[in-house]
Amino acid sequence: MAYLDTDDGCRVYYEYHHADKLxxxxxxxxGMSGxxxxxAIEALIRAGHGAIAIDHRGCGRSDRDCADMSIAAIARDVAAIVKRCAVPKVVLNGWSLGGAVAVAAAxxxxxxxxxIVLTCGASPRYTQAEGFPHGGTAEGVLAIGExxxxxxxxxxRALAEGAAAPGVSEALASWVERGFIASGPRASATLADLATLDQRELLASFIFPVLSIGGAKDTIADPAIAGFAANCAQKGELLTMETGHSPHLENAPxxxxxxxxxVRRLT
Structure with a gap:
């Protein structure tokens, strides 16, 4: 494990599991953590791929009192950690809000x-806008903090129960709930960024492959967002899984x- 000391005085936790492949x-x-x-880390290591897991500022083992909690700040942390790890190439995999971070870091x-992999990603938008009829409203996102x-x-508790499709185990719901409870009191400032975030032009500018994974039973991120992301990217691909918002937890295999x-197709 290691910490990145950021330019604005925060300490951001990360783990770099070394391996030979991409x-x-x-x-x-x-609200979660690495x-x-x-x-996924276990599967990557067994296949010979490295894994870098990061705790967002305000979450997990990272500092909880950072002044800047924006998606842009988290993306800068991700980029700085990748550069510190001195790897020539990486795949960025962002879950939910982490998808927006991945696109910004790219x-x-x-x-x-x-x-890039977008795992039920909140990118290129999370709320409805002109030309984007998917997701919720900006007002709804901003009300979450209150x-x-x-x-x-x-x-x-309600959010943890909604983070997976109905019928998942109590153990999984409790685990996710623990992550949310452990998040810092300023973490809702990060979520507020999703009210207006628009990465459509940025996502469309990327020339590398993008895998957009959606959950058919997702009630947190409109499944149509995943399809829009795949169509928006120049080399986009959509995979829909019969899960809720957490396919890597609900159906890990x-x-x-x-x-x-x-990842193998990229090497």
Whole structure:
């Protein structure tokens, strides 16, 4: 394990699991941490691929009192960690809000990026706008912070139950709930960025492959967002899994197989 000391005074936790083949940077969803990528890390290592897992500022083992909690700041952290790890090429894999971080980090990293995976990603948009009828509303996103303040345990319990399709185990729901509860009090500022984020032009500018994985039963990110992302990218591909918002947790074997198949095509 290691920490990145950022230019604005934050310490950001990351793990670099070394291996010979093309590494994958694993960027978690809002309120979570790198530990929720454990199954994917295990699969990557067994296949000879490196894995870099990062805890967003405000989450997991990273500092919780950073002044700048924006998606742009997290993307800069990701890019700085990739550069510190001194790898020539990486695949960026972002889950949920982490998908928006991955797209923003790809712009910074340029030709270091071999490809992107959007895992139920909140990119290129999360809310409805002209030419984008998918997702919720900006007002709904901005109201989440107040809802968390009013009833933190109740809100996070409901969110954890909605983070997977109906019928998942109590163990999985409790694990996800623990991640949300552990997030810092400023983490909702990061979520607020999704109210207006628009990465359509940026995503369309990338010349590397993009795998967009959607959950057919996802109630947190409109499944149509995944399809839009695949069509928006020049070399986009859509994979729809019969899961909710957390395919890498709900059906790890199938998810890991798809991830590895995509990464192998890039080498």
């Amino acid at each position: 590494p994958v940077v694993l960027i978690h969803g809002w 530990e929720y990528w454990a199954s 712009e910074i990293l340029g030709d270091k990026v071999a490809g 809802a968390i303040t009013a009833d933190r345990p109740g809100f996070f 199938a998810y890991n197989e798809a991830l590895l198949a995509f």
